[in-house]
Amino acid sequence: MMKQSTVVLIMLMVLGLQAQIPPFIGAGNNDGITVTSSSSYNGHAGDNTIDGSGMDAKLMEASRFLAQSTMGYDLAEIERTAAIGMEAWIDNQLTEPFTLLTPQMEENWELIHQWSYDHYLRMYKEDNPGAPITDEVMERIENEIFGPYAVNFHYAWWQNTIVNSDQLRQRIAYALSQILVVSTQSDLVDHAEAITGYYDIFLRHAFGNYRDILSEVTLHPSMGLYLSHYNNPREIPEENLHPDENYAREVMQLFTIGLHELNPDGTRRQDADGNDIPTYNNNDIKEMAKVFTGLGADGVMPNPWVDVPFFGMDWYLADKERPLVMYEEWHEKSSKTILGDLELPPNRPGMEDISATLDYLFEHPNVGPFVSRQLIQRLVKSNPSPGYISRVAAVFNNNGSGVRGDLGAVVKSILLDQEARTCDEQQHPDNGHLMEPLLRLTQIAKALPLACFRDTMIVVDGDTLDKGPCPETYYWLNSFDHSRYLRQAPLGAPSVFNFYLPDHQPVGDFAQLGLFGP
Numbered sequence: 001m002m003k004q005s006t007v008v009l010i011m012l013m014v015l016g017l018q019a020q021i022p023p024f025i026g027a028g029n030n031d032g033i034t035v036t037s038s039s040s041y042n043g044h045a046g047d048n049t050i051d052g053s054g055m056d057a058k059l060m061e062a063s064r065f066l067a068q069s070t071m072g073y074d075l076a077e078i079e080r081t082a083a084i085g086m087e088a089w090i091d092n093q094l095t096e097p098f099t100l101l102t103p104q105m106e107e108n109w110e111l112i113h114q115w116s117y118d119h120y121l122r123m124y125k126e127d128n129p130g131a132p133i134t135d136e137v138m139e140r141i142e143n144e145i146f147g148p149y150a151v152n153f154h155y156a157w158w159q160n161t162i163v164n165s166d167q168l169r170q171r172i173a174y175a176l177s178q179i180l181v182v183s184t185q186s187d188l189v190d191h192a193e194a195i196t197g198y199y200d201i202f203l204r205h206a207f208g209n210y211r212d213i214l215s216e217v218t219l220h221p222s223m224g225l226y227l228s229h230y231n232n233p234r235e236i237p238e239e240n241l242h243p244d245e246n247y248a249r250e251v252m253q254l255f256t257i258g259l260h261e262l263n264p265d266g267t268r269r270q271d272a273d274g275n276d277i278p279t280y281n282n283n284d285i286k287e288m289a290k291v292f293t294g295l296g297a298d299g300v301m302p303n304p305w306v307d308v309p310f311f312g313m314d315w316y317l318a319d320k321e322r323p324l325v326m327y328e329e330w331h332e333k334s335s336k337t338i339l340g341d342l343e344l345p346p347n348r349p350g351m352e353d354i355s356a357t358l359d360y361l362f363e364h365p366n367v368g369p370f371v372s373r374q375l376i377q378r379l380v381k382s383n384p385s386p387g388y389i390s391r392v393a394a395v396f397n398n399n400g401s402g403v404r405g406d407l408g409a410v411v412k413s414i415l416l417d418q419e420a421r422t423c424d425e426q427q428h429p430d431n432g433h434l435m436e437p438l439l440r441l442t443q444i445a446k447a448l449p450l451a452c453f454r455d456t457m458i459v460v461d462g463d464t465l466d467k468g469p470c471p472e473t474y475y476w477l478n479s480f481d482h483s484r485y486l487r488q489a490p491l492g493a494p495s496v497f498n499f500y501l502p503d504h505q506p507v508g509d510f511a512q513l514g515l516f517g518p
Contacts, residue, residue, distance in 0.1 A: 058082040061421075065089075068379045069415055070167035071174070071439065072446020086421075090412050093168035094207050101196035101203065102321070105156035109148040109192070112155075116145045148192035150184045156196055157490050161442055162450065172411055173202035174490065175378040179371070180217050180255050182226040183493045187315070194320035195491055198222040207408030210371060210396075211362045214255065218358065219323040221297065223247070225315050227496065229292040230324065234332040243332060248288035250496055252280055257366040264393055265386035266369040279366060280339055287336050291357045294331030294350045295324040326350040339364075362405065368393035372410065374502050379411075380420045382433040383515050388419040430515055436499075437486040 030050045037046035062082040066073040069090070073081075081089045120141045121133070131137075161170055177199060182188060188195055201216045217223050224230030229247040253259055261269040261277040268276045280288075296311040299319025306317055311327040331350035337343055342360045344353050361367070372392040376384040392413045399409035419425050426432075435443075483489040493499050500518040505511040 062086070065415065065421075066167075067435075067443065068420065069093075069171055070443075070446070071161050071170050072443040073167070074447050087412075087416060090168065090415060093166065094408050094412075096166040096169065098166040098169050098203060099160055099164055100200045101153070101156045101160060102193065102200055104159055105148060105152050105192050105196045108155045108159065109152045112152070113145060113147070117141060120144050146190075150189045150192065150195065152192040153184070153195040153199075153491070154489065156192075157199070162445055168411070169203060169206045171379070172206040172375075172407070173199065175375055176202040176206065176213065177491060178378065178493070178498045179374055180213065180223075181493050181496045181498050182222045182491060183495070184489075184491055185494055186226055188222055188225065188491075191320055194222045194225075197321050199491060205407065207411065208406075209403070210367070210405035210407055211358070214251075214358050214362060215355075216323070217255070218247075218251070218292070218354065219295070221315070221318055221320045221322075221324060224295060224324050229295055230315055230318075231296055231312050232289075232293045233330050234293045235290070235334070243286075243289040243293050245285050245289040247292050249285050251361065252284075252288065254496060256361040256370065257364045258370045262366045262369045263386075264365070264369060264390050266373045266384075266389035266393070267386055284339055287338060288357070290332040290334065290336050291338070291344070291353045294327045294329075296327050296330070298322040298325040326354075367405075368396035372396050372414070375410065376414055377433065377502055377516075377518055379414055380417075380433070381431055382517055383430040385419060385430075388417055391417060429513070434517065436488060438488045438490070441482065441486060 030047070033050065035046035035049060037044070037049075040046075059078055059082050062078045063073075065086050066077060066081060070077075084092075124131075124133075124137065124141065164170065180202075182195075182198055184195060198217075198220050201213060201220065205213045205216070221230065227247040227250055228244045232244045232247075233241045235242055257279045259279060261279055263269055271277055294311070297309040297313055297315075297318035299322045300306050300309050300313070301317055301319055303317055306313065309318065311330045326349070328350055331353070333347050335344060335346045336353065338357055338360055342356065344356060369389050373384060373389050376388060376392060392410060395406075395413040396410050397404055399406035403409075414420065483492065488499055502518050503516055504518045505515070506517045509515075510517045
């Protein structure tokens with residue numbers, strides 16, 4: 001703290017210099033001013049309080065930027081970002097090598113499987129001293145081990161999130177997984193290979209093209225199970241068979257065009273009477289449902305009953321890592337009218353119907369503002385202005401090179417926009433958003449030093465290791481208490497509508513002010 005006499009001296013000198021310098025001090029306006037302090041401990045000097053060298057604004061800006069663009073960061077990453085600049089940081093991240101979840105899951109499942117096998121074998125030996133270890137015994141032990149399942153997906157997700165340096169890709173993949181939702185709150189919980197394969201779509205295409213995501217999501221077995229277009233049959237009225245409408249509805253409502261026609265800035269278009277204009281009706285859903293018929297498994301999991309996949313085969317037997325394929329005899333061959341505009345002629349191959357429909361949805365003018373708004377909400381703020389949405393949607397529509405749906409360009413536009421970066425925006429009452437519980441946890445975990453300790457670990461020869469640091473460094477979520485307390489986990493939403501809706505309005509001031517609080 002400066003002494004009172006020092007403050008008086010500064011004020012007198014400022015008054016004497018008013019004719020030479022602007023009426024403020026600091027940031028370079030300190031010629032002729034001397035500042036003394038009561039201590040110079042550790043090299044600190046009083047001059048730093050007014051010459052700008054003591055300011056940490058750049059670090060604060062970098063920290064805010066990293067909170068929007070990563071799953072977490074530490075002081076070293078803040079300093080590095082401040083030094084190279086935000087745009088350079090983004091450019092580096094766009095080309096950063098990345099790791100998919102599936103290989104990571106398979107690696108840690110192999111390790112866990114071995115630990116589990118050794119554990120059950122040790123128990124058998126203790127319960128049956130001297131008994132021979134027969135093939136039957138080994139098979140019975142093997143059958144005691146269940147997996148890989150949801151927890152193994154979580155292990156892989158946490159390993160990638162904590163260890164990997166491709167933090168922007170991780171953050172965008174997580175955001176996309178909350179828009180194009182499947183959930184372990186379903187039969188998917190027992191199949192880690194299906195869950196990690198689905199999440200890998202977003203890791204691969206986080207900076208790729210949204211059209212490619214739509215295609216892979218549509219044909220992924222996880223989505224086929226979750227929104228029930230796996231084994232979706234053509235119309236057979238005499239057998240009371242009708243196409244399932246679930247995916248047809250959600251691919252419009254949640255993944256592409258939303259419920260209402262939009263202006264380029266995300267505001268709703270209105271008819272001559274001032275009413276919002278719906279994007280589709282029930283008949284449109286029925287027509288769309290005909291498109292997504294005939295899809296089934298392209299392979300069979302090892303089993304003693306079935307060798308060759310077929311339409312109608314139980315999902316549990318399906319190869320969950322291969323995209324769904326078309327069984328033409330089960331695809332609806334009648335003509336189809338998509339949103340009253342696109343005419344699909346009869347007797348076309350099923351994949352051509354699907355491709356034409358996804359192309360049509362992707363080109364719909366709603367997609368740019370609809371997807372852009374949700375990405376802004378997940379990265380920067382809950383209530384982006386129409387101007388912010390319009391600027392980002394324009395990049396979605398054309399990345400500057402005539403390419404539509406370029407997510408790398410979209411993400412860069414979101415993070416460098418004036419509404420994300422300028423100080424003025426931070427003064428507005430609609431600025432910012434509440435950080436999700438899971439992101440609060442990952443940001444804390446990334447900020448703190450990493451450590452790994454174990455109680456006991458059974459090794460192959462049956463010996464027990466003492467307590468202490470892990471011989472291998474795995475940063476796994478080791479307790480489902482986190483998920484129970486947070487009420488949030490990756491790919492763990494209670495429904496296809498995610499943990500929260502983009503238009504959620506908490507009761508009270510939010511609703512009264514017309515603000516959203518997802």
